[in-house]
Amino acid sequence: MPGSNHRTICKFGDHETERFNPVGLAITELVQAVLITRSKPELPIISELPISTPTFYGRSTELETLFDVLDPTLPGQHGIVIFGIGGSGKTQLTLKYIKDKKKLYSAVVWINASTSEQLTQSLTDAFYMISNSWTHKDRSNTYSGENKRDFVLARLRSTLKRNWLLVIDSADDPNSINLAQLIPDCIFGAIIVTSMRRDASDILEPYGFESIELDNLGDADGAELILDRARISVPSHRSSDAILIVRELGGLPLALEQAGILLRRRVVGLDNFITEYHTQYKELMGHLPRAGEVQHDKSRSMYTVLSILYSNVKTESPIAATILRLLAVIGPTQVPISIFLNIFQFDSKIPTTDIELQSIQNSSKSVATFRLHMTLLEDLCLVKIKPASIDHLESVLLHRAVSQWITKSPSECEPRWVIFVALGLGNVLCRGEGSLDWPMGGTTSDSYISRICLSWIDHIDFLIRESIDSSTIQPPHGLFAAEYANIACNFGYIYFCNARHDEAQVFLSCALSYYPFISATDDDFPGGILRLYYCLAVSYYETGNLGKAEEFLNAAFNNSGKESNEYAKMISLQQLIWDKTATNQHHQSSAGISAHRENIRRGKQPVQPRRASQKDExxxxxxxxxxxxxxxxxxxxxxxxxxxxxxxxxxxxxxxxxxxxxxxxxxxxxxxxxxxxxxxxxxxxxxxxxxxxxxxxxxxxxxxxxxxxxxxxxxxxxxxxxxxxx
Known part of the structure; x- marks a missing residue:
C-alpha cells in the first residue's frame, strides 16, 4: 500500500547477527564474483587470417581513416572499400588495422572473394567457425537452410555480438560474385572490402560505404622499406638514391620490397639499380595488365622488378624457380606443403623427358633439401610460409601478382608444366581405396583439404583451357591424351565429392569417352569403370536428368558382381531414381487432371482428340x-x-x-x-x-x-x- 514501510519485515534481531552473518558474506562474495566475470572483456573470435608481412611502413593516414570510418563506438553500420593495383598493400593494410584494433571487436570474419570458389570455401570456413564459437550466450540463428552464405549473413544480422568486423578481401570481380549481396542487411557491424577494381567502390557507395584508393608510399616511407629489406644503412645524404628508386617504381610496396631484396643480394646496387631497371623495362613494355586495373604503368614497374628477381632465382637455384612456377599453376592460394611435396612422388611419363621436372622430383625426396629452396623463396618475398596450427597444415602462399605474372608468360607456364601439376594433384587427392560415394581416397569428407582443393582445381582447369592446344589432349594421338584422361577422371571425382555435379558430368563424360583409348594401354581409371558409371549416374540424378541417371546406373550394374559391396549402393540409387520418376509422373498427371477439371468447372468443353485413322495407328x-x-x-x-x-x-x-x-x-x-x-x-x-x-x-x-x-x-x-x- 502507498506509504507503507516494509523495511522492518524479516529484520533479524541483534542476537541473530552472528548466526546469519556468514550467509550475508557468502551472498556478497557471489555477487562480486558475477560482476567481475561480466566485466572481463571477451576475447574476439577471429577467422584464420592471411599471412602478414614482417615489415609494414607508412600508411598512417590510411589507418587513421579506417579507424574514423569504422569506429565501433559509433551507432549504425559502417563500411569502407580499399581499392588499388595489385601489390599496393590492400590486404596488408587491413591486417595491420586488425592487429591494432582487434580488441574493439567481438569477432572478425575474413572472406576471400578472389574467385567464386574461394568465396564458397571462405564462407564454409566461416560457417564452421561461427557454428563452433558463437553458440554460447547468443541468439539462435534465424536461418535453417544449407546455404553457407545465407547462414553466415543471417548470423551476423541476428547475433548479440554486434561489434563484429567483416572483411571481404580480393573482390576483384565484384559483379560476378554479387558483391552487394555479401553485405549483411542490418544497422550494426563494420565491413572492409578490398579490390583492384574501382567498380567495387561504385557498387557499394549507395550502401553508405566510404572508399580509399591506395596509391604510392611516400618517399621517406618507401626509402625506409627498401633499405630495411636491403639490410643496409646509408648516410642521410645517400638516402636520396633510395628515394629515386621509390619514385621510379611508383611507390608500390611489393615492388619496393623486392627491390630491397635485389639490393641485399647485390644483384644491383643503389647507384646502378635504375639503369638495370630501365634495361628490363624496355623488354616488358608490351605487357598490358587486364582491363579495369588502376595505374597500369605501375603494374609494369612491378612486373619488371619481378623479372629481375626471378632471373636471379633461376641462376642461383633452378629448383626454387621451378617450385615457383609450379605453385603459380596451382594458384594464389594456400597450399599445404605436404600436399605439394606429394605431387612429385608419383610415376609419370612427363618428367622422364624434362630435366627441370626430373630435378625437382629428386629434390623432393629429401624434405630438408626441399625446404631450403622454399626458405629461399620466402626470403626473397616471393612466397609466404604459414606455420602449422591445430586446425591447419603448414602451408605456402604465392602472392596473386607473382602468380599472374608467371601464368601470363608463355615461356614460364608451358603446357607440360600445367599437365604435370594437374596429373600429380589429382592423383594425390584421389589416391587410395576410396568408395563409390566418396572417390577422393586421398582425403575424407570432413577434412580441410576436401574444401580448399576446389580453388586449386578451378585454377588449373582455367589454365588448361586457356594455355593448352586442345589437339594435344585429344586421343588417340594427342601428346598428353593419356595424362588428360586421368586428369579428367580425377577432376570429375573431386567435383563430384564437392557436389559440383554439372562440372562432374563434364569431366567424367570426357573421361568415359577416353576409356577405349586408355583401356588399350597399361593405364586405368582410379576405381575402374564401375566407379565412373556410378558417379555419372548420381550426378545426373542430382541434376534431375533421370533418364541419363538410369542409363549410367544400368551400365554400372553390367560391370558389377551381385556379391560386391557396391551392389547394395547401386540398388539404393536405383530405388531413388524410380521413386523420383514416379513422383514426377504423379505431379504431371495431377496438373493435367486439375486443368481438365478447371475447364469443366468453367463450362469449357474439353478438346476431343481427333480419332486416329488406321494409317496413323x-x-x-x-x-x-x-x-x-x-x-x-x-x-x-x-x-x-x-x-x-x-x-x-x-x-x-x-x-x-x-x-x-x-x-x-x-x-x-x-x-x-x-x-x-x-x-x-x-x-x-x-x-x-x-x-x-x-x-x-x-x-x-x-x-x-x-x-x-x-x-x-x-x-x-x-x-x-x-x-x-x-
Missing part, C-alpha cells in the same frame, strides 16, 4: 516398335500409371528384393507371376503396370494377353482412362 505403332493394339494399350497403361503412382513405395520396394533373389528378368517374373499373387488391389495394379510397360512397348503379345485376361486389371484400366478423359 500403324505409323505410331511403327515408331514405338509394336503393333497398333499394343501401342494403344501402352497409352492406357501410362494413364493408369498416373492414377496409381502412390502405390510404388508399398509394392515395388517390397517385391524388388524378392525379384532379385530369383535372378530373373522383369517381364518373365513380375508379369507372369505377380498377377497371380494375392496382393492388395492398389499395390497389385501399380506393380503390374510398372513391370509390363517395357514389355508392351517391345511388342510382347503374351504379356498383353495376360493383362487383358485379368478382370481386375481391366477394371482399373477402364476407371483410370475414364478419370483422365481418354
Amino acid at each position: 500403324h505409323e505410331k505403332a511403327d515408331a514405338m516398335g509394336c503393333t497398333p493394339d499394343a501401342a494403344l494399350t501402352t497409352s492406357f497403361l501410362r494413364a493408369a500409371a498416373a492414377t496409381f503412382d502412390d502405390a510404388i513405395d508399398k509394392g515395388y520396394r517390397a517385391l524388388d528384393p524378392l525379384r532379385r533373389s530369383q535372378g530373373v528378368g522383369v517381364s518373365e517374373w513380375e508379369v507372369h507371376r505377380l498377377i497371380s499373387l494375392h496382393l492388395p488391389a492398389r499395390v497389385k495394379a501399380h506393380i503390374v503396370k510398372r513391370a509390363t510397360m517395357s514389355s508392351l512397348e517391345n511388342n510382347t503379345t503374351a504379356t498383353k494377353e495376360i493383362l487383358l485376361e485379368d478382370s481386375f486389371y481391366r477394371r482399373i484400366l477402364a476407371r483410370s482412362t475414364e478419370h483422365l478423359g481418354i
